[in-house]
Amino acid sequence: MKTNIAVLWILTVFFVVVSTAYTAWNIIAHPGLPLVNQIEWVGTIALLLSGILSALIAFYLMLQIRRQGGELPEDSLVADIDDGDPEVGEFSPWSWWPLVLAGAAGVFLIGLAIGTWLSWIGGAILVVALVGWTYEYYRGYFAR
Numbered sequence: 001m002k003t004n005i006a007v008l009w010i011l012t013v014f015f016v017v018v019s020t021a022y023t024a025w026n027i028i029a030h031p032g033l034p035l036v037n038q039i040e041w042v043g044t045i046a047l048l049l050s051g052i053l054s055a056l057i058a059f060y061l062m063l064q065i066r067r068q069g070g071e072l073p074e075d076s077l078v079a080d081i082d083d084g085d086p087e088v089g090e091f092s093p094w095s096w097w098p099l100v101l102a103g104a105a106g107v108f109l110i111g112l113a114i115g116t117w118l119s120w121i122g123g124a125i126l127v128v129a130l131v132g133w134t135y136e137y138y139r140g141y142f143a144r
Contacts, residue, residue, distance in 0.1 A: 001061055001075060003074075005061050005062055008054045008057050008058035009054075009055070011054040012058060015050045015054060016048070022043055072084070092137075097133030100125070100128075100132070103125075103129075104123075107121065107125065108123050109122075111123075
């Protein structure tokens with residue numbers, strides 16, 4: 001996380017410098033206009049807000065690393081891959097419900113694009129697939 005913080009502070013400085021240079025370049029390039037019209041506001045504000053956003057994220061990460069008081073596995077040179085691997089829950093390699101759910105979501109979204117009647121069919125299949133995937137451990141060979 002310390003590397004991320006350093007990169008984000010570097011990005012903050014980069015965006016602020018580029019925003020300043022961009023604004024100065026626009027002022028120099030349009031000398032005959034009033035100052036308000038010399039500045040290209042969209043690019044200037046976008047670059048400045050990008051710098052503010054990266055500073056915000058870097059500051060938040062600094063607060064988080066201070067609050068945790070420890071070192072993350074990503075920052076340790078002697079950490080193993082398994083040190084940063086959290087428990088992600090249970091996975092059902094034999095389940096067909098995710099495939100049905102993805103197909104139903106596809107039909108639902110295609111129905112939004114070409115006809116709402118197809119969305120109703122896709123939505124019904126979506127609900128059935130979601131209930132089936134949720135309750136697959138309560139029926140059949142793998143019931144608990």
